[in-house]
Amino acid sequence: MVAPLPLQWLDPNDAAQPFPDVEDALREPDGLLAIGGDLSPSRLLRAYRQGIFPWYNSDQPILWWSPDPRTVLYPPSLKISRSLRKTLRKSIFTVTADTAFRRVIQYCAAPRSTDGGTWLTDDMVEAFCRLHRMGHAHSVESWYQGELVGGLYGLALGRIFFGESMFARHSDASKVAFVRLVEHLQQWGYVLIDCQVASEHLRSLGATSIPRRDFIATLNRYCDVPTAWRTWDHAHG
Numbered sequence: 001m002v003a004p005l006p007l008q009w010l011d012p013n014d015a016a017q018p019f020p021d022v023e024d025a026l027r028e029p030d031g032l033l034a035i036g037g038d039l040s041p042s043r044l045l046r047a048y049r050q051g052i053f054p055w056y057n058s059d060q061p062i063l064w065w066s067p068d069p070r071t072v073l074y075p076p077s078l079k080i081s082r083s084l085r086k087t088l089r090k091s092i093f094t095v096t097a098d099t100a101f102r103r104v105i106q107y108c109a110a111p112r113s114t115d116g117g118t119w120l121t122d123d124m125v126e127a128f129c130r131l132h133r134m135g136h137a138h139s140v141e142s143w144y145q146g147e148l149v150g151g152l153y154g155l156a157l158g159r160i161f162f163g164e165s166m167f168a169r170h171s172d173a174s175k176v177a178f179v180r181l182v183e184h185l186q187q188w189g190y191v192l193i194d195c196q197v198a199s200e201h202l203r204s205l206g207a208t209s210i211p212r213r214d215f216i217a218t219l220n221r222y223c224d225v226p227t228a229w230r231t232w233d234h235a236h237g
Helices: 039-048 082-090 099-111 122-133 173-188 200-202 211-221
Strands: 007-012 032-036 063-065 070-073 096-097 137-144 148-159 158-166 193-196 208-210
Touching: 007 063, 007 096, 063 200, 082 148, 096 173, 099 122, 099 137, 099 148, 099 158, 122 137, 122 173, 137 173, 148 173, 158 173, 158 211, 173 193, 193 211
Parallel strands: 007 032, 158 193
Antiparallel strands: 032 063, 070 193, 070 208, 096 137, 137 148, 148 158
């Protein structure tokens, strides 16, 4: 058995420093590729373009990941349960995009009741808010009687949407936001939504796992084409 190579430490003062090849990522923990660096826009954009994302706790250095397999959702494969269809027909939520990005990511960063922790550090929140101001990061919001009750955020590069996190303060609020997002992405010619790692929640919506090499091949084909993202508002769900 060949011993794994030591993880590369990234220089926080050199945002142009190349990432290691994703094939060098560890098998255990799955996908851990590099440590350190910073969350500058240029480094983050290069990371996502190469199938790499940051994921770490506040008491850790920045950890960079590229798991294999990769969990993704193809827009035509979206699954909508009978109960969710019923919610959509009722049109109880107003769904918008890019109208409350900071609030969405801050709600996503709130500690979960299960463990009291969060991977969305203050630095991560500010980094994605910078990307939002640059036009790369986007949010989708669900509103109920004028109150923000659910949503999600992620990055749009070319015809790929990299989903990051979602929150709900009302039953089905985040799911409705996700359904409306997928509908718009499909209309605009997006080919894939990156969901990063598997969960039962994502699988219930139609997500599947593919080999990392296939995921990277899709990025290479579709990330560098002009993005088709459009902001919308007052869609009902």
